[in-house]
Amino acid sequence: MSQEMFDKLAQAVIDGESEDAEALAKQALEQKLDPLACITNGLTVGIQKTGELFASGEYYLPELIIGADAMKAAMQILEPALLSGQEREVTGTIVIGTVEGDLHEIGKTLVGTMMTANGFRVIDLGTDIPSADFIDAVKESGANLVGASALLTTTMLQQEKLISSLKDAGLREQVKVMVGGAPVTASYAKQIGADGYAEDAISAVDLAMRLIDAPA
């Protein structure tokens, strides 16, 4: 019976049905199913499949976005129900956002979704995010990764500013910083002292795994 529920949860994510996902999560708790297993064997399987469909070109961005929405909707029900001492195993925690002055939203969202699909806890701050907000989020979440996206040549400079602000706040040792976005290059990333650069969402996941020494 639990496998049936896991499959339904996964399917709700693949279909991007937030309301179904939320209702199923509630139902699962009523049936006294293990919330952690629902996440691991249901939602995560669904978002992974969604990511694969996107990578293979079958899904476009909209399907990916609503898949992530459905996952989030069910997580909001399941996470608070995790037993004390029982923790969702996360690959790592990343605070991600598009830097100040930049409103390009999609690349950052896509990276965040692929990270979620690969077991990361993702705190997506949105767009036009000042360094100070990144720092607050790192402090609050205890993240071990920071991801900064910039799509304009003028706003790339904010990635450098973010790194120095992290240093000033005494957080630079705690986090690995990854940067990306169309005009950003590996050599620029190196020059500003970032820990890594990724060209697209899939390599961003690989990079994050490498940076925190997570088993692939």
Added chain:
Amino acid sequence: MTSMTGKQRISAAFKKTFSDADPELDRVPAYMFSGACNSQLVGSTIGELMQDGQIFAKGQLAAYERYKPDIMLMMWDLNVDLEAIGNEIRFPDDSMPVITKEILEDKGKLSSLQVPDPKKDGRLPAYLDACIEVKKHVTDSPVSGVIAGPWTIAMGLRGAANLLRDSIKDPEYIHELMEFCIQATINSTQALSEIGVGVGYSEAPASMDLISPKMYREFVFPYHKKIVDHFKEKKIGVGLHVCGNADAILDDLVATGVSNLSVDSGSDLALAVEATRGKAVLIGNVPTELFLAESAEEMRQSIQNCIHVAPNDSGYILATGCEVPAIAPPKKVDWFMDLAEELGAYN
């Protein structure tokens, strides 16, 4: 052959596309999309140039003097309509304007929105005045306006991720929204054509970087066609620019009936040549990042390649794929027109 004016070169490109005539050209017609980066020519910040139409006009005139493009494109920013409709915008000193509030974050507000009046609302009047001012001084080259296209407006009002969600969850809403947005694009286009400025609209987010070809056909194409048809009746040709990779929809873009199509460096110029031949003047597509390169070598190769691929039997205008980055040094913008001159000469 003595040197031609921008107007003569552009007119020749249109004749090549739309008639059997094969007028002579001294060199490939060429221009760049520049606006923000001209703040460097007039010693203002980007923020000042974006908020003051007169500084913008001064920047464009300085750019015309220095670079002598064959079309003087009035590239301000794509938020002008959005702001007039109700989005809130912040103007950083040293970077491009940013949307701080999307008016349709709450989608229910659509019914209360007003189509902006270009003579009254937001920065639209300042934009028109800047166009009038520039047209007064630029007599050798056509002056052309840049208007946000309906999909760009829709995305700006609703937010990018939200609009993509709607495409699956509430497609009817997108159609309603697009009906509203084309009114804004049509009004701005109308106002610009009344002052004798060329008209074209820009659709940054209509390419396959963000949407599928199927989405383009369902949510965008019908509205592009409506705009073009509206102006065809008035015998006004409109142009279209699409950022990013539009390879899969090139035939659709041409089928809207636009008189010129400008493609970004993400699109394949050879495919665009096939799609536009005899149907629309093709414009493109030198990558804008080359305006930040160490040397002019890559830009030289890119321009050479464009000229090599572009048709001789149908109209073509060499241009940047998109806007020159705001912090591109003027010296590197010089490269572009110098190279067009050097490599584009027809013997």
